[in-house]
Amino acid sequence: MSPASRGDGPRVALFATCFNDTMWPGTPKATVRLLERLGCRVEFPLQQTCCGQMLTNTGYAAEAVPLVRRFVEVFGDYDHVVAPSGSCVGSVREQHPMIAKDDAVLSSRVAEVAPRVLELSEFLVDVLGVTDVGAYFPHRVTYHPTCHSLRMIRVADRPLQLLRAVRGIDLVELAGAEECCGFGGTFAMKNADVSIAMGSDKARNVLDTGAEVLVAGDNSCLAHIGGILGRQRSGVRTMHLAEILASTEEHPA
Amino acid sequence: MSPDPAHDRTVGRGAGQAAYPPVQVTSPTFVGMPKFPKAARAELANAQQRRNLRHATHTIRDKRAHVVAEVDDWEALRVKGADAKDEALTHLADYLERLEESLTANGAVVHWARDAAEANRIVVDIVRAKEVDEVVKVKSMVTQEIELNEALEAAGVSAWETDLAELIVQLGHDRPSHILVPAIHRNRKEIRDIFLREMGAVGRPAPDDLTDDPARLAEAARLHLREKFLRAKVGISGANFAVADSGTLVVVESEGNGRMCLTLPETLISVVGIEKVLPTWDDLTTMLQLLPRSSTGERMNPYTTMWTGVHEGDGPQEVHVVLLDNGRSHVLADRVGRQALRCIRCSACLNVCPVYERTGGHAYGSVYPGPIGAVLNPQLRGTTSDIDRSLPYASSLCGACFDACPVRINIPELLVELRGKVVEESGPTPESTAMKAAAWVLSDPRRLATAQKAATIAGRLAGGRTIRSVPGLGAWTNARDLPTPPRETFRQWWVREHGNEDA
Numbered sequence: 015m016s017p018a019s020r021g022d023g024p025r026v027a028l029f030a031t032c033f034n035d036t037m038w039p040g041t042p043k044a045t046v047r048l049l050e051r052l053g054c055r056v057e058f059p060l061q062q063t064c065c066g067q068m069l070t071n072t073g074y075a076a077e078a079v080p081l082v083r084r085f086v087e088v089f090g091d092y093d094h095v096v097a098p099s100g101s102c103v104g105s106v107r108e109q110h111p112m113i114a115k116d117d118a119v120l121s122s123r124v125a126e127v128a129p130r131v132l133e134l135s136e137f138l139v140d141v142l143g144v145t146d147v148g149a150y151f152p153h154r155v156t157y158h159p160t161c162h163s164l165r166m167i168r169v170a171d172r173p174l175q176l177l178r179a180v181r182g183i184d185l186v187e188l189a190g191a192e193e194c195c196g197f198g199g200t201f202a203m204k205n206a207d208v209s210i211a212m213g214s215d216k217a218r219n220v221l222d223t224g225a226e227v228l229v230a231g232d233n234s235c236l237a238h239i240g241g242i243l244g245r246q247r248s249g250v251r252t253m254h255l256a257e258i259l260a261s262t263e264e265h266p267a
Numbered sequence: 268m269s270p271d272p273a274h275d276r277t278v279g280r281g282a283g284q285a286a287y288p289p290v291q292v293t294s295p296t297f298v299g300m301p302k303f304p305k306a307a308r309a310e311l312a313n314a315q316q317r318r319n320l321r322h323a324t325h326t327i328r329d330k331r332a333h334v335v336a337e338v339d340d341w342e343a344l345r346v347k348g349a350d351a352k353d354e355a356l357t358h359l360a361d362y363l364e365r366l367e368e369s370l371t372a373n374g375a376v377v378h379w380a381r382d383a384a385e386a387n388r389i390v391v392d393i394v395r396a397k398e399v400d401e402v403v404k405v406k407s408m409v410t411q412e413i414e415l416n417e418a419l420e421a422a423g424v425s426a427w428e429t430d431l432a433e434l435i436v437q438l439g440h441d442r443p444s445h446i447l448v449p450a451i452h453r454n455r456k457e458i459r460d461i462f463l464r465e466m467g468a469v470g471r472p473a474p475d476d477l478t479d480d481p482a483r484l485a486e487a488a489r490l491h492l493r494e495k496f497l498r499a500k501v502g503i504s505g506a507n508f509a510v511a512d513s514g515t516l517v518v519v520e521s522e523g524n525g526r527m528c529l530t531l532p533e534t535l536i537s538v539v540g541i542e543k544v545l546p547t548w549d550d551l552t553t554m555l556q557l558l559p560r561s562s563t564g565e566r567m568n569p570y571t572t573m574w575t576g577v578h579e580g581d582g583p584q585e586v587h588v589v590l591l592d593n594g595r596s597h598v599l600a601d602r603v604g605r606q607a608l609r610c611i612r613c614s615a616c617l618n619v620c621p622v623y624e625r626t627g628g629h630a631y632g633s634v635y636p637g638p639i640g641a642v643l644n645p646q647l648r649g650t651t652s653d654i655d656r657s658l659p660y661a662s663s664l665c666g667a668c669f670d671a672c673p674v675r676i677n678i679p680e681l682l683v684e685l686r687g688k689v690v691e692e693s694g695p696t697p698e699s700t701a702m703k704a705a706a707w708v709l710s711d712p713r714r715l716a717t718a719q720k721a722a723t724i725a726g727r728l729a730g731g732r733t734i735r736s737v738p739g740l741g742a743w744t745n746a747r748d749l750p751t752p753p754r755e756t757f758r759q760w761w762v763r764e765h766g767n768e769d770a
Contacts, residue, residue, distance in 0.1 A: 030757050030758075032709060032715065034757065035719070035756055035757040035758050036719045036722050036752070036756055036757075037722065037750055037752055037753065038750070038753070039753050039755065039756055039757035039760055040753075042757045043757060043760060058757075058758075058761045058765070060712060060758065060761070060762070060767060061712050062712065063709045063710065063711070063712055063715050064709040064715070066706075066709070068705070069702055069705065069706055069709075070683060071664060071683055071686070072686060072690070072698075072702060073659075073683075073686030073687045073688075073689055073690035073691075074687070074690060074699070074702045074703075074706065075683070075687050076687075077702060077703060077706035078706070080706070080710040081706070081709055081710060084710065109683075112680070161663070161664070161665040161666055161667075162666070164666075165665065165666035165667065165669070165670055166666055193621055193665075193667075194621045194663050194665035194667070196621065196663055197663065198662070198663025198664055198665070199663075199664070200660075201660065201662065201663045201664070202742075202743065203742040203743060204304060204660050204742075205303070205304045205307065205622075205660065205661060205663075206304070206742040206743070206745065206746075207304065207307060207308045207311055208304070208307050208311065208622055208625055208626060208661075209663070210745075210746045210747070211311050211625045212621050212622075212625065212663070213746075213747070214746075237749075237750045238747060240748075240750070241743070241746075241747030241748045241749065241750070242746065242747050244733060244747075244748035245735070245746060245747055245748050
């Protein structure tokens with residue numbers, strides 16, 4: 015067991031996700047800061063790796079079986095597992111049961127563990143019961159609901175409830191918000207032209223809002239939209255929801 | 268679903284199956300079709316089509332959302348629809364025999380066709396026996412699927428499409444690009460040009476002063492078609508539903524051309540996919556609420572024609588029904604894949620699909636485009652061709668199709684399942700090697716930490732610079748900057764801050 019962080023609130027295992035761990039450590043760091051600020055005891059089980067979504071969605075579900083097994087072993091003892099990614103939570107809750115279906119033991123473990131794995135906004139609103147997390151972020155922001163958070167795990171307007179309560183924020187609506195940005199994992203590479211056509215439309219809608227920051231609950235989608243916005247030298251910055259919610263007057267993001 | 272739908276009872280009719288592959292033979296029209304990403308690239312550059320599609324899909328999308336929202340419990344209706352189709356599919360052989368009995372008892376002649384060639388031969392033989400050189404057609408996906416028009420043409424019979432959009436496609440020597448709106452890729456001006464150029468060669472010409480006013484275009488089509496309706500001795504249709512307990516076939520449509528074809532000719536031939544069967548008449552109450560709302564975004568479609576066999580002195584006096592398999596048994600045998608057979612061809616999934624919206628239907632290399640095509644074609648035709656192998660990947664898995672589907676076909680789940688099949692059949696490839704290596708790295712935190720070091724080294728090298736190109740990652744960096752890797756992973760930070768007791 016990793017050492018517990020301070021706080022009297024619930025004990026929470028952070029599932030950082032492999033992409034965040036490797037490419038965007040600022041997001042899980044912000045998640046830790048935020049959850050500790052709200053009184054949670056955050057643990058990061060070091061044996062965690064990856065949910066296997068990339069393998070599953072590319073057609074290699076069989077290769078993902080050891081990852082599913084590892085996931086239930088690492089997180090099986092926690093009442094609350096929180097991840098700053100709608101997509102990876104979707105993979106755990108919706109795809110792990112499918113991957114484990116031929117193994118009765120693993121299948122029943124998945125059925126126990128998977129429902130306890132929550133996306134950050136679900137945990138904040140549903141478990142902690144907060145929408146005002148004491149954040150401060152005085153910028154013009156627009157929110158893109160990622161497909162898996164919207165249509166797979168159905169976080170609905172929880173992220174927006176949280177964002178609306180941020181002090182100083184100028185939250186503006188994104189046209190065509192519910193349309194896919196075109197990332198889609200390996201789709202971004204295998205069907206790069208269509209992916210970019212979709213991403214360009216999303217980027218145009220973002221620019222039309224006049225926002226300086228695009229926020230979402232998945233860094234992978236943000237890397238795609240942000241990659242296009244960056245190539246256009248648009249000057250729009252992408253940020254994960256956790257980073258805005260972790261931002262305070264004392265420690266601004 | 269029960270574990271054993273007795274599908275082999277339908278497939279097994281007649282001679283041994285060895286000569287008949289379980290899947291369709293891909294028609295000559297689509298043989299050699301490039302894989303989806305390549306076909307899509309060309310379509311993406313068609314500015315006129317992009318504009319037409321965006322306008323049309325968003326219009327229908329909004330209409331659908333509006334009429335679906337006004338139903339008290341749409342979700343319950345979806346479940347009911349899915350259940351009715353599942354009941355039919357689970358006991359398909361039984362319901363098909365029931366349908367055959369009901370149809371026969373009401374004076375229809377039932378034919379069974381294992382594949383496109385058999386179905387076409389049956390239809391051509393009936394038409395030949397009538398000694399006619401033309402037939403009128405109701406819009407029908409299944410006759411597109413089997414390329415019946417081409418088979419009739421080869422037999423010296425002209426098949427006149429009477430649905431306005433199908434007429435536009437036929438006159439334009441074109442291919443349909445949408446299930447419901449086959450000429451969705453054409454705009455008014457293009458349609459006017461096609462009418463002026465082509466109508467005269469096959470019947471009453473369009474007036475010289477034809478404009479691109481929709482009313483004028485519809486009037487030209489009406490006059491062109493009218494003489495064909497009045498002359499034709501044989502009508503050909505598909506069916507939206509085939510009710511087993513009553514022997515009733517149902518066609519829903521908007522223009523009334525279908526009603527003409529189904530009532531005026533002396534002989535009516537309907538080609539019906541075996542998955543169209545519904546157990547009972549009552550099931551129509553569910554389906555007729557689901558289909559128009561999902562399809563045209565209307566509460567009810569303007570024309571619904573139902574016919575049960577032959578009625579003396581009323582309508583066609585000779586009624587044939589060709590029940591077609593053409594790969595459907597193969598789909599039914601797959602526990603996950605069989606849900607695709609619930610499809611009622613409403614095209615809601617096409618209208619909400621962000622990929623379809625940009626590429627249009629032709630890139631899918633089939634009469635069934637869009638999300639449903641991406642799961643249906645590789646199952647009906649197998650995955651031996653470039654296009655069929657690429658279709659399960661022609662999706663960002665955004666899930667809009669599943670949400671829109673009136674019979675709850677989990678298209679994203681099916682796409683992922685089919686990707687697994689494609690991988691399995693492809694054997695070792697550079698991708699499979701890379702994925703297996705990734706799985707090896709990701710299955711152990713120490714290996715992952717080692718691999719992450721490479722990323723942090725790249726991050727240190729990049730410093731604050733933006734990464735605009737990386738050899739081998741052109742598919743990403745051609746139009747997108749790459750995120751700059753960090754100097755320290757989260758894992759390293761945590762251990763630095765909290766120690767590594769867990770490691």
